[in-house]
Amino acid sequence: MTPTEGSRALAHIQSLPSWLAGRVAARGRSLVAEAIAGEGLKLPHHAVLAAVAEYGPVAQADLVRKLGFDAKDVVLLLNHLEEAGLALREPDPQDRRKNAVTVTPAGVRTLERCAKLADRANSELLAPLSAAEARQLMELLTRVHEA
Amino acid sequence: MTPTEGSRALAHIQSLPSWLAGRVAARGRSLVAEAIAGEGLKLPHHAVLAAVAEYGPVAQADLVRKLGFDAKDVVLLLNHLEEAGLALREPDPQDRRKNAVTVTPAGVRTLERCAKLADRANSELLAPLSAAEARQLMELLTRVHEA
DNA sequence: GCGATCCATTGGGAATTCCAACGATCTCGA
DNA sequence: TCGAGATCGTTGGAATTCCCAATGGATCGC
Numbered sequence: 001m002t003p004t005e006g007s008r009a010l011a012h013i014q015s016l017p018s019w020l021a022g023r024v025a026a027r028g029r030s031l032v033a034e035a036i037a038g039e040g041l042k043l044p045h046h047a048v049l050a051a052v053a054e055y056g057p058v059a060q061a062d063l064v065r066k067l068g069f070d071a072k073d074v075v076l077l078l079n080h081l082e083e084a085g086l087a088l089r090e091p092d093p094q095d096r097r098k099n100a101v102t103v104t105p106a107g108v109r110t111l112e113r114c115a116k117l118a119d120r121a122n123s124e125l126l127a128p129l130s131a132a133e134a135r136q137l138m139e140l141l142t143r144v145h146e147a
Numbered sequence: 148m149t150p151t152e153g154s155r156a157l158a159h160i161q162s163l164p165s166w167l168a169g170r171v172a173a174r175g176r177s178l179v180a181e182a183i184a185g186e187g188l189k190l191p192h193h194a195v196l197a198a199v200a201e202y203g204p205v206a207q208a209d210l211v212r213k214l215g216f217d218a219k220d221v222v223l224l225l226n227h228l229e230e231a232g233l234a235l236r237e238p239d240p241q242d243r244r245k246n247a248v249t250v251t252p253a254g255v256r257t258l259e260r261c262a263k264l265a266d267r268a269n270s271e272l273l274a275p276l277s278a279a280e281a282r283q284l285m286e287l288l289t290r291v292h293e294a
Numbered sequence: 295g296c297g298a299t300c301c302a303t304t305g306g307g308a309a310t311t312c313c314a315a316c317g318a319t320c321t322c323g324a
Numbered sequence: 325t326c327g328a329g330a331t332c333g334t335t336g337g338a339a340t341t342c343c344c345a346a347t348g349g350a351t352c353g354c
């Protein structure tokens with residue numbers, strides 16, 4: 001007898017790597033989001049602020065390219081970060097079309113706290129694994145991602 | 148010297164397991180979605196149809212619990228599946244609040260085709276890994292997920 | 295110079311994910 | 325028995341994310 005029709009159809013879907021990775025990713029996102037919520041940041045805000053910190057005075061179009069975010073959303077996210085005093089938009093003297101976006105000292109401090117919080121959330125996510133297994137998972141995910 | 152301030156803040160975020168899993172999951176979702184698009188199904192439709200097939204005549208509230216979907220969304224997804232002739236809503240004679248949702252023969256056939264397509268998409272996702280590595284990734288993801 | 299390109303911003307639309315409420319129905323205890 | 329509380333399917337609405345287009349200003353190549 002063939003295993004009748006779709007009697008295990010959902011179980012099959014839920015055993016796929018794409019589904020498993022999705023669940024793990026969803027839990028990870030949720031844990032990190034919860035961790036940094038106390039800093040007043042959501043995940044995209046955190047990513048933009050980190051990108052601004054890493055790439056120094058940077059144009060918004062560069063942030064769009066580095067992050068793969070929509071240009072419109074970057075505008076709104078930077079509005080929020082600027083109002084919160086974490087980032088700063090200034091005109092680029094070399095190219096008056098561009099904004100030179102920088103992190104404020106308060107932004108740097110927030111980013112340092114968020115880095116710790118995000119690390120802790122990820123430790124919680126990988127708690128079921130040993131350190132060696134966590135490294136292995138990272139390596140496999142990296143290989144799949146970079147392919 | 149400490150690595151000055153946030154000079155690698157984005158790189159740090161992008162090296163977190165939660166971020167990596169998110170990227171891999173996004174690619175996996177995209178590949179599977181593309182694969183089954185020809186069947187007229189999106190990912191949530193596929194999941195609901197599979198759950199209906201697996202749990203036989205089933206109430207929508209049970210689907211909500213099995214899938215973790217929102218009840219409203221299940222209503223809309225089932226509307227679509229019913230219009231496409233893949234699933235059927237009938238009143239449950241035992242409990243007039245409930246619908247007894249079943250999969251149609253056409254739904255079973257669609258599900259069989261989607262299973263193959265989803266498998267192929269996942270093979271593509273894990274193409275960079277050997278079979279042993281793929282198994283290991285699955286095992287690690289499963290352990291993280293089930294914790 | 296001047297056309298093509300780039301920049302930040304604004305606008306809108308589609309899809310996904312949540313939360314809240316409703317009328318109809320069932321369950322269980324007083 | 326009957327009434328309070330819970331459950332069911334449904335509808336409405338909000339927030340977020342993603343995609344595409346258009347604008348006015350500025351720069352670059354020819």
